[in-house]
Amino acid sequence: MDLPIFYNEAEEWSKALLLYDAALKEINTKLEILNNEFKITHQYNPIEHITSRIKSPQSIAKKLRHNEKELTVENIVKYVNDVAGIRIICSFTSDIYRIADLITKQNDIKVLKIKDYITCPKPNGYTSYHMIVSVPVFLSDRTIDTKVEIQIRTIAMDFWASLEHKIYYKFEGNAPEHIRKELKECSDIVAYLDQKMLSINEEIKSYSKDRIEGYHEELTQ
Ligand code: 0O2
Numbered sequence: 001m002d003l004p005i006f007y008n009e010a011e012e013w014s015k016a017l018l019l020y021d022a023a024l025k026e027i028n029t030k031l032e033i034l035n036n037e038f039k040i041t042h043q044y045n046p047i048e049h050i051t052s053r054i055k056s057p058q059s060i061a062k063k064l065r066h067n068e069k070e071l072t073v074e075n076i077v078k079y080v081n082d083v084a085g086i087r088i089i090c091s092f093t094s095d096i097y098r099i100a101d102l103i104t105k106q107n108d109i110k111v112l113k114i115k116d117y118i119t120c121p122k123p124n125g126y127t128s129y130h131m132i133v134s135v136p137v138f139l140s141d142r143t144i145d146t147k148v149e150i151q152i153r154t155i156a157m158d159f160w161a162s163l164e165h166k167i168y169y170k171f172e173g174n175a176p177e178h179i180r181k182e183l184k185e186c187s188d189i190v191a192y193l194d195q196k197m198l199s200i201n202e203e204i205k206s207y208s209k210d211r212i213e214g215y216h217e218e219l220t221q
Pocket of ligand 1: 055059063079081082115122124126130160161162164165
């Protein structure tokens with residue numbers, strides 16, 4: 001990734017990128033291990049999929065401008081919490097808190113900030129669970145705690161956020177009132193859908209193996 005503004009800080013920026021990339025790899029590996037363990041011990045997969053990204057130079061510059069900070073590597077590292085970002089898509093809302101808890105319990109991860117937009121959705125209807133964490137990256141001569149933003153949400157929340165993001169950019173943040181209202185209504189439907197899916201799943205889990213076998217027998221009679 002190039003940030004052409006930084007001619008005199010190019011090396012410093014390359015080092016920062018190396019750290020962000022390493023931090024993403026570490027968190028991704030941790031999540032993969034947790035998910036694999038879950039599959040074996042609970043025959044269940046709480047994570048649908050994971051994506052990760054390094055924030056675009058334009059987006060970094062925009063965020064610093066918004067915070068009225070000069071565009072320097074030092075300011076990026078200090079003030080932009082989501083240069084390295086991971087998005088975890090779960091099946092059910094309960095999985096979100098389970099995953100967040102498992103991340104928090106990892107000894108080498110420090111949780112720096114939490115924003116629970118599920119308990120407190122944004123006024124536009126955005127829901128997601130955000131964690132800013134730091135993870136130690138071991139270099140040849142030192143260890144550097146590096147920040148990563150982790151967003152955890154359900155498939156339905158992600159569907160809403162992806163479309164809202166596109167609409168937001170299309171209207172440059174000034175979507176007509178009726179579109180905003182309809183998006184908010186869709187977010188209420190998403191919340192209802194997640195709740196419904198969760199209760200169906202709870203009911204399925206309450207079926208004992210014997211009950212399911214009995215049900216199969218009834219069908220075949
Ligand atoms: P992009 O393109 O994803 O990089 P802080 O981290 O506390 O310094 P910030 O950045 O306001 O402050 O944190 P917050 O509220 O946790 O939001 C960070 C990210 O969450 C955003 O990154 C989006 O990815 C997502 N997000 C937040 N609010 C919304 C929303 O209303 N709609 C959608 N679709 N996504 C949202 P960026 O930098 O905006 O963008």
